[in-house]
Structures are given as structure tokens and as C-alpha cells.
Amino acid sequence: MKTRIGILGLGGVGGYFGGLLAKAYFGSDAIEIVFIARGETQRIIAQDGLKIVTDETEFIVHPKLVSNNPDEIGQLDYLVCATKTYDIEESLLSLKKCIVSETVILPLYNGVDAPERIQELFPENVVLEGCVYIISMIFSPGTIRKMGFYEKLFFGSKTASRSKLEELQDILQKAKIESYLVENIEETVWEKFIFISALASATSYLNENIGEILNNPESKELYIQLIHEIVAVAKAKKLKLPNDIVQQTIVKLEKSPKEATSSMHRDLLAGKNTEAISLTQFVVKEGAKYNVETPLYTKIANVLLPQ
DSSP states (O other): OOEEEEEEOOSHHHHHHHHHHHHHTTTOSSEEEEEEOOHHHHHHHHHHOEEEEOSSOEEEEOOSEEEOOHHHHOOEEEEEEOSOGGGHHHHHHTTGGGEEEEEEEEEOOSSSOHHHHHHHHOTTSEEOEEEEEEEEEEEETTEEEEEEEEEEEEEEOSSSOHHHHHHHHHHHHHTTOEEEEOSOHHHHHHHHHHHHHHHHHHHHHHTOOHHHHHHOHHHHHHHHHHHHHHHHHHHHTTOOOOTTHHHHHHHHHHTSOTTOOOHHHHHHHTTOOOOHIIIIIHHHHHHHHTTOOOHHHHHHHHHHSOO
16 A cells, blocks of 8 residues: 555645655655646646755656545645745544644644644644745745745654654655654744744834844844743743743844745735734734733734735
């Protein structure tokens, strides 16, 4: 029996890592990669494949199947989820037929609330925790553009069997994905969330990219203040973070491509729905839950999510 892996969400994250999996296992007798897509994206990938463009190279990959029809997709052994956080419930419930009790779900979203939300939908399933460091985006339907050298994937679970976790790690590493199976996955996910939440909130509120924030002392100070607020929330939750987490997060920004920005900022500029509920307002709500004041997050949430 083949191991069947579905990739739900073919944006910057799902498209890039799904593309590496499809490239590695093209024609494999053991592993089958299924892209779950609809509309123009589905049509173009089915016809021409998915193009991945990096700073150094470009290549085209062809999954075993690209579809959004659950009857056509069939049962999945693994489901990698990388849609926007506001699409979690609708997108997963549309695949109910494909998610059997043995299906292992790996969420790769920007926020930290996804595993809990998915577990509520599928209480019998193993839902892992995961996060990625990558700057990539949809360049055009069927084409993913990846910038810079970041492309790390972290995952883990306190409840999943070691054999399942190691099987997935083996699949990822054989696809030349820089993946890490980590014990303290909640802390790892929160370290990423601190970076992406502050970045998304700052870029969207200021309407500035990474280079503009770093070059403007007032903008950089706002970004740093956001980090301090979210770190205070994380500490109130008793998460064991590095002592220099604030400095580490600033360094991550300084090492990022200066012309890049957050996906939330790009969505805002394009007039699309944004992930402000999961990336900005979530911090305000967690702060209130743990009696931690988050005045700047609150101010930005009120701007990005007008009542």
C-alpha cells in the first residue's frame, strides 16, 4: 500500500514544501503526493505542473493528482495543511471523507491556535504541531517564488507515536526538506509565532517592508515593543523560551531579505481577507486571559480589525 500525502493550501508554504515532496516522489511506488487545489490553480497545475522559483534555480513539479474532489482524492495517510488560518474549519471539513482515523494531520500555519482548532474538528486524529521559517509567496497561479535562504520546517507532538513521527521525518528528509523533529515543539512554534506575529502586525500597521522598518528608528522601536509584549504573554503562559528571545527575534528580522514583507501585509495591500485575528488579536486575547497588558497590540488590532 502506498503512503498517501495530501497538501492542502498551495501558497508560499504548501506550494514550496509540497513542491519538494512532489519532486522527490514523482513516479514513486511507495509514496503518492496529492495537491488539493481548486479553480485556476488546479487547472494550471494539472495542465503545466507547479513551478518553483528560488534565487538560484527554478523547476517544475507534477503531483500524482491535483484535485479538490474528496471522492477523487480518497483516503490520506498524512495531510499537510497550509491554508490561511481563517480557512481552517471550512477547508478541513470539506475533506472529511479523506480524513480517516489513521490520518496524521500536520498544520503549518502562521498562528499557534491551529492544532487546537483542528483537534476539535477531528478529536480522534493525531494532530501534530509544526511551523516553518521561509519567505515565499504565490508569484502567479501555478508559480511559487521563494526568497532568501530560510527554509526550515519544525514539527513534533506530545501524544503521537514515535514511529509515526520518525516515518514522517524520514519522508521529509528524503525529499531534501530541512526538517527537524523536536521534543519541545510548543516552545519552537511560539518562537516562530513571536517573530511572525510582530512582523505581520508591524508591516501591516506601518505599511512598510522589512528594510523600511529596519531603516526607520521609530518603526524599529515599534517592532521591538511588539516583541516585548508578545514575549510577556508567552512567559505568562509558562513557556520555556530562550533568555535572549527578544534579541534573537530582532536578528531574524535583520537577516531577512530587506525587500520582503509579511504575507498579511501583502494580503492587506491586495484588498484580501487577512490573518489579523490569528496573528494580532490572538495576542490581545491571550494577554487578557493571563492579565498581561498589550497596549500596542490592542491599538494595532483595533486598526486592522475595525469593529
